[in-house]
Amino acid sequence: MKVLLIGSGGREHALAWKLAQSPRLTALYAAPGNPGIAEEAIIADVDTADNAAVLAFCRKQAIDFVVVGPEAPLVAGLADTLRNGGIAVFGPSAAAAQLEGSKGFTKDICAKYNIPTGAYQRFTSAEPAKAYIREQGAPIVIKADGLAAGKGVTVAMSLDEALDAVDSCFSGTFGAAGAEVVVEAYLDGEEASFFCLCDGKTALALASAQDHKRVGDGDTGPNTGGMGAYSPAPVMTPEIVERTMREIIEPTISGMADSGHPFTGVLFAGLMITAKGPELIEYNVRFGDPECQVLMMRLKSDLLPLLYAAATGTLASVTAEWRDEAALTVVMASKGYPGAYEKNTPIAKLPQAGAEAKVFHAGTALKDGQLVATGGRVLNVTAMGSTVGAAKDSAYAVLDRVEWDNGFCRRDIGWQAVEREKA
Numbered sequence: 357m358k359v360l361l362i363g364s365g366g367r368e369h370a371l372a373w374k375l376a377q378s379p380r381l382t383a384l385y386a387a388p389g390n391p392g393i394a395e396e397a398i399i400a401d402v403d404t405a406d407n408a409a410v411l412a413f414c415r416k417q418a419i420d421f422v423v424v425g426p427e428a429p430l431v432a433g434l435a436d437t438l439r440n441g442g443i444a445v446f447g448p449s450a451a452a453a454q455l456e457g458s459k460g461f462t463k464d465i466c467a468k469y470n471i472p473t474g475a476y477q478r479f480t481s482a483e484p485a486k487a488y489i490r491e492q493g494a495p496i497v498i499k500a501d502g503l504a505a506g507k508g509v510t511v512a513m514s515l516d517e518a519l520d521a522v523d524s525c526f527s528g529t530f531g532a533a534g535a536e537v538v539v540e541a542y543l544d545g546e547e548a549s550f551f552c553l554c555d556g557k558t559a560l561a562l563a564s565a566q567d568h569k570r571v572g573d574g575d576t577g578p579n580t581g582g583m584g585a586y587s588p589a590p591v592m593t594p595e596i597v598e599r600t601m602r603e604i605i606e607p608t609i610s611g612m613a614d615s616g617h618p619f620t621g622v623l624f625a626g627l628m629i630t631a632k633g634p635e636l637i638e639y640n641v642r643f644g645d646p647e648c649q650v651l652m653m654r655l656k657s658d659l660l661p662l663l664y665a666a667a668t669g670t671l672a673s674v675t676a677e678w679r680d681e682a683a684l685t686v687v688m689a690s691k692g693y694p695g696a697y698e699k700n701t702p703i704a705k706l707p708q709a710g711a712e713a714k715v716f717h718a719g720t721a722l723k724d725g726q727l728v729a730t731g732g733r734v735l736n737v738t739a740m741g742s743t744v745g746a747a748k749d750s751a752y753a754v755l756d757r758v759e760w761d762n763g764f765c766r767r768d769i770g771w772q773a774v775e776r777e778k779a
Contacts, residue, residue, distance in 0.1 A: 357664070358385070359422070365719070367643050370651075372384065374655065385397055392717025407429075407433060414438065421667065422443055423445075427640065433449070434447070435447040446664070447620070456641040469607045479522075485498075489539060493515065495542040497539070499540065500534040543630055543635055547628055548591050551565075557669070562651065562676055564589040565586065566591070568768075568769055580694045580733070583686075583687045583689070583766045584684070584766060600625065609623075619641075624639065626638045649716050650738060654679045656677040681742055684747035685751065686738075688735040694732060700723060702728055702729075703727045703729055705757075705759035714738050715754065729760065739751035751769070
């Protein structure tokens, strides 16, 4: 099978690494890719923001299957263009991608199909939103409705912080994403990420993970796209997984089909495990980044037939097997991230990581033969271990051999699970 992978981040490097292991693969192309992905795939010179150009490339190269990594092309309808052109594609339609593209759309689906989530209101101007916030009090959550690269959510612990977040959205900080704001109740509990493959009617549970959103040790500082993750999430017990499938995932799948927008692809549920059980914080319509990296390390099964089954309505005929061991990934970011940071700083050396560890490229490029950091989040140092603590020790041992003067990381990834393991 000839496959085209869309994307250029750490998530896509992990997908490329896993897809390249498939005996069913005859050729793997990637666009726009990165130097790490280039070790696994042929880099394709195609503008991934131009849906028609991607379809033309697929026809020219006789591509059998397209795997879309990031959310933006999905929201922009790339999967629709490819499907209409007769190409099998892993990823939802633009209509179904609203589950990530619009926070308000998701909350409305939850309300209609009785899916447990925080109470909410939607607003298109600041003053009514502020009046509602004053009425509800803090803590409270303010979300830009649209795609904001993981940075459009404020968990406001004070009234002033909440009101400032509303102003920030409507003043254009997040561009068009902030034209509408969702204000919702603060959910108290432990967060977890849960992933399922969907083919429009069937959902196949994958695995759980937990990530670390804040930039600093001890979960301090501003939110980021994610500074590290581990899998499995200890809080996701078999009972919680069963309830998540029954109360959240399955009603969503049937509700989306009922609404005329059947969902195919990967459904990433951001959950809060509260005293009442699992409640939905938000949906994403693609693999998490950096959660994908730890999932791919733990997946025993061939990834390609799993994704193809989701794309072709045959998910009921496949199963996914997982390694019992834990996986943990640490993000190395450019100094200054998530604020301003210097670009094109040289990465002098990456260690050879071995079979149980891998350095995934997230924001790198080659400039005159030199590997340089081009993004905020640059490398994902990932390792396996018998416990989360063991995986953490292995990941940091590899990370400490990376030679990159402008890089930094958190040193406490996995702390919640490690504390549990010590108890």
